[in-house]
Amino acid sequence: MPKNHFALCxxxxxxxxxxxxxxxxxxxxxxxxxxxxxxxxxxRADWQIQREFSTHAGRQKAxxxxxxxxxxxxxxxKSKDVQELLQAHGVPAACSRGIFDLVRDEHLKCRGxxxxxxxxxxxxxxxxxxxxxxxxRLAPIPGLGADNDYVFGELLDLDSAQIExxxxxxxxx
Numbered sequence: 614m615p616k617n618h619f620a621l622c623x624x625x626x627x628x629x630x631x632x633x634x635x636x637x638x639x640x641x642x643x644x645x646x647x648x649x650x651x652x653x654x655x656x657r658a659d660w661q662i663q664r665e666f667s668t669h670a671g672r673q674k675a676x677x678x679x680x681x682x683x684x685x686x687x688x689x690x691k692s693k694d695v696q697e698l699l700q701a702h703g704v705p706a707a708c709s710r711g712i713f714d715l716v717r718d719e720h721l722k723c724r725g726x727x728x729x730x731x732x733x734x735x736x737x738x739x740x741x742x743x744x745x746x747x748x749x750r751l752a753p754i755p756g757l758g759a760d761n762d763y764v765f766g767e768l769l770d771l772d773s774a775q776i777e778x779x780x781x782x783x784x785x786x
Contacts, residue, residue: 623641623642623643623644623647624642624669624672624679625642625651625676625679625680625683626640626641627639627640627680628640629680629683629684629687629688629695630684630687630688631687631688631690631691631692631695632688632689632690632691633691633692636691636692636708637692637708637709638687638692638695638696638699638706638707638708638709639706639707639709640683640699640704640705640706641705641706642672642704642705643705646703647704647705648661648666648672649661650699650702650703650704651683651699651702651704653702654698654699654701654702654704655682655683655686657682660679692708692709693708695708696708715727716735725738725748726738728751730751730752730753732753734753735753736751736752736753738751757786758785758786761776762776765779
């Protein structure tokens with residue numbers, strides 16, 4: 614990685630802890646419009662008039678100060694509230710979410726990322742499509758031990774009696 618690889622990153626940017634249990638927000642300030650939006654959202658008009666923050670290079674030098682101020686601000690708010698406020702001001706921001714939140718996300722539902730199969734099991738499609746709209750093969754997650762015959766029989770070359778002994782001894786299911 615080049616010595617000045619951080620020069621390519623937006624400043625300030627990063628992942629910030631929010632109020633609540635395991636709530637985080639990703640923020641990326643890539644241009645002056647996003648910087649102005651961040652200042653407005655955080656009610657920090659003083660940052661916009663401070664000479665040292667007026668350029669990307671200046672903000673880069675003050676990155677630790679800016680990150681700590683943003684972190685303190687985020688810790689007082691729920692991640693969803695932070696996301697909505699920042700996005701309303703044109704700042705690229707997104708909550709960190711777990712799988713249950715992602716499955717319920719209307720945007721992802723509309724795109725067919727998570728699909729329930731006829732068996733009731735869930736499958737995940739690739740988040741991109743090829744030119745024909747194909748998102749990969751949808752299949753349920755294999756059950757525990759579903760690949761035992763392949764792994765122990767074909768890959769490890771155990772015979773059926775050895776595999777059965779492993780099952781009887783509780784080593785595999």
